[in-house]
Amino acid sequence: MYLDNAATTKVHPLVKKEMDKASFANYNAKYYPSALETKTQINDAISTIAKCLDIDEKRIVITSGATESNNYIIKGLFSKYPNKHFICSTIEHKSVLGTFEYLETLGMNVDYVKPNKNGQITKQSVADLICEDTVLVSVMYVNNETGVINEIPEISDLCKEKDILFHSDVVQAIGKCQVDFSKLNYASISAHKISGPKGVGLAIIDPENKPVPLLHGSTQQNNNRAGTLPNELILGIAKALDLAINNFEENHRNILNNRKKIIEFLDENLGDDYYLNFTSNTVDNIVHVGIKGEINQIFLSDNAEMINASTGSACSIAEPSYVLKECGFTDQKIRESIRLSLPMYGMLDE
Ligand code: PLP
Numbered sequence: 001m002y003l004d005n006a007a008t009t010k011v012h013p014l015v016k017k018e019m020d021k022a023s024f025a026n027y028n029a030k031y032y033p034s035a036l037e038t039k040t041q042i043n044d045a046i047s048t049i050a051k052c053l054d055i056d057e058k059r060i061v062i063t064s065g066a067t068e069s070n071n072y073i074i075k076g077l078f079s080k081y082p083n084k085h086f087i088c089s090t091i092e093h094k095s096v097l098g099t100f101e102y103l104e105t106l107g108m109n110v111d112y113v114k115p116n117k118n119g120q121i122t123k124q125s126v127a128d129l130i131c132e133d134t135v136l137v138s139v140m141y142v143n144n145e146t147g148v149i150n151e152i153p154e155i156s157d158l159c160k161e162k163d164i165l166f167h168s169d170v171v172q173a174i175g176k177c178q179v180d181f182s183k184l185n186y187a188s189i190s191a192h193k194i195s196g197p198k199g200v201g202l203a204i205i206d207p208e209n210k211p212v213p214l215l216h217g218s219t220q221q222n223n224n225r226a227g228t229l230p231n232e233l234i235l236g237i238a239k240a241l242d243l244a245i246n247n248f249e250e251n252h253r254n255i256l257n258n259r260k261k262i263i264e265f266l267d268e269n270l271g272d273d274y275y276l277n278f279t280s281n282t283v284d285n286i287v288h289v290g291i292k293g294e295i296n297q298i299f300l301s302d303n304a305e306m307i308n309a310s311t312g313s314a315c316s317i318a319e320p321s322y323v324l325k326e327c328g329f330t331d332q333k334i335r336e337s338i339r340l341s342l343p344m345y346g347m348l349d350e
Pocket of ligand 1: 006007064065066067068093095140144145169171172189190191192200201
């Protein structure tokens, strides 16, 4: 059973089919038919993305993935506001945390907000760190290891009230939560977590307050990101979003069925030898368990024939989870922890 869908997903057959339709010509070319075909296809795909997310097309910047989106937004706003104060959480994905840590070496003033004992970043904990100079708060929507949903609408309202910009890495929320993009000045999205292709993502920006570009060069994407547009990948991410967002209810029912199946499987095979972690305010596709007395890495490699899962984030697999540490887990509990992440499409045993 593949239970590592929070790390990456298989490309959906309808996404593949859509990508195969892509015209090869350069989006910026003119005069000849294949160029015009590319223009129509990409414009249609961007309009699909805008409709799915219920945002203006001007807010969309195509990137190579959420790592780039996070780097672009955070570095781009630091370039604009180098002397201001920033806030981010201690349980962000490394592409956010690593960016803040790097910018600290360049003189950024940043404070880190910790989760409560349930693994959640609350409005109050952010409020406690806000000062007169705070310009940006960055808090992820759903944590990629624990599946806990942070108090995003509340934090957004707080930021708006205090005239502070708000960024959220919404990678793990797409298709799992109803994300209201009007509440986010900036957001980061990745296609490969929702059965789209690897190597493409979105930065959702405020067109009235654009981050300084990460990639300079030609004038593509309204000067927000230089580089030839990847036709196939754009068609792919548009289709993946269409399937994830416009079939939300059906996908959610599927996730719930898969969740029921995995709990039955764990009960049958492990009985009292396992326990569930993070049981409130979570997405349904992430089941975080502890296997009593086991060492997660050994357990997973010994049982790889049966279960393909991970101990936490695929990006920092060699180290004990900093996220679980921040949530107050003991070393033993961290060692016992396994993240099972369920598919949004198809049943588990298919
Ligand atoms: N943010 C979160 C929450 C993630 O889970 C991931 C995936 O690893 C990323 C960012 C990075 O996304 P990408 O692989 O598109 O760079």
